[in-house]
Amino acid sequence: MSNYTKLPAILLLEDGTVYHGKAAGKIGTTTGEICFNTGMTGYQEIFTDPSYFGQIMVTTNAHIGNYGTSDEEIESNNIQIAGLVCKNYSIPFSRKQAKTSIQTYFQDGNLVGISDIDTRSLVRHIRNKGAMNAIISSETLDVEELTTRLRSVPSMEGLELSSKVTTQQPYYFGNENARYRVAVLDLGVKKNILRNFSDRDVYVKVFPAKTSFEDMEHWTPDGYFISNGPGDPASMPYALDTVKKILAADKPLFGICLGHQLLALANGIRTEKMFNGHRGINHPVKNIIVDSCEITSQNHGFGVVAQDVVESEKVEITHINLNDKSIEGIRVKGKKAFSVQYHPESSPGPHDSRYLFDDFTEMLVA
Missing domain, CATH: 3.50.30.20 (Carbamoyl-phosphate synthase small subunit, N-terminal domain)
Structure with a gap:
């Protein structure tokens, strides 16, 4: 060797x-x-x-x-x-x-x-x-x-990759007798995200990336989660359509990373490829809603266009990156829908942001 x-x-x-x-x-x-x-x-x-x-x-x-x-x-x-x-x-x-x-x-x-x-x-x-x-x-x-x-290698910009990493068949995670049920759209979901749901008495069904809202709704979940994943969010019309339908149905929705970018796109906010992305476990983020800071785990090469978020009448900013002022979190006005660009499951890494799973679970209460 x-x-x-x-x-x-x-x-x-x-x-x-x-x-x-x-x-x-x-x-x-x-x-x-x-x-x-x-x-x-x-x-x-x-x-x-x-x-x-x-x-x-x-x-x-x-x-x-x-x-x-x-x-x-x-x-x-x-x-x-x-x-x-x-x-x-x-x-x-x-x-x-x-x-x-x-x-x-x-x-x-x-x-x-x-x-x-x-x-x-x-x-x-x-x-x-x-x-x-x-x-x-x-x-x-x-x-x-x-x-x-x-x-001959294509640029990451314009590439649709979630269909290459998603599950091929739906599967379940957690206790089937749990209090809540959440449908997970698997665009490249991480196992520790599923564990965080299970730890909060949530039973999840993980669906392939191109599953329609109607097919997921047949399972009668209490809420929806749009996962992280690879590639350019602007090249995923199938997932964008699903997110729009979840919002139109006024269902609780939580997005992480790619899910954050798709929630932004669903509200008319553009995404862009970053000069250099954020990848590490020590990125400082400020929660401007409660005026506190957290150290976060991050992994993304695309982001939402900050000016679009500032000018949007549909969403409000919840989190900002303290290094470059990029948008790290949004929530949709009048909806039970929010997202963050970073990874609150963070394993390994700081657990400062795991409260977001608690926030989402509270939204599931009928």
Whole structure:
């Protein structure tokens, strides 16, 4: 295994920047939009978060793999990232609770990565140049060949990806005798979101992304949840139609991340691709309704157009990002409907925002 990590690999960015490093995971080639996460822990949750589908992840923490992998720390049943870039790739692990090494985990999941990269330099480059596509290869180091392959990779802007990560069949989560029932539109939902509902005496039925409002309504839920997920929210007319019908029926609705963007679109607010998204577990957000601050977990490359929200007569702002003043939360006037851009389930990460699940549960009371 130690010899494996010494195999050469290459990372090529869309703007022609090249980094040389060592192979990590499966030997092969992979493409996607490159982004970075500033979290100091929780790498396995990042790898399995469906919102990262189609993205090459740069981890800013210096050591990846040192605490191994565990079946208890997944957000979905598969690795979702398109590739990994890291500094120190640690195959030996020291945690008793871990089941396998990160190398075994990546090989079983067919994940191609690259290590021994100066991730500080790379992150600064991405911050200055913005999000862009990239390619990792440990099977060819021919830059010209990789450049040709990279040109064929589509931009994340305009991509519809939720249909690629959603469940294929409806399923249930929690206690069927729970007090409340919530229909979850699965655009890439995380397991810890479902656990937060179950912890609040909520029984959920998770529906495929393209399920109609009418089909979900047959289950007679007390409310609806629109999940997080990957891709461009403006490329999802099927989900937008569903959200509009939920609002028209005056049903309680809660959205997170992609669900937040769709709630905005349903109220005439545009979304846009960010120069660099928010990805980490220490983003400060202010709840302007109760005048308090919370540290949040975030993962998004798209956001709502702030000016549209300010000018909207349909929604009001509930949360703002204290770093860049972007809109982090809205609620619809006259409706039991609200959303946040960040991830209140936050596992791992601070639990400052889990009160939002309580707020939604209170809305379910007839």
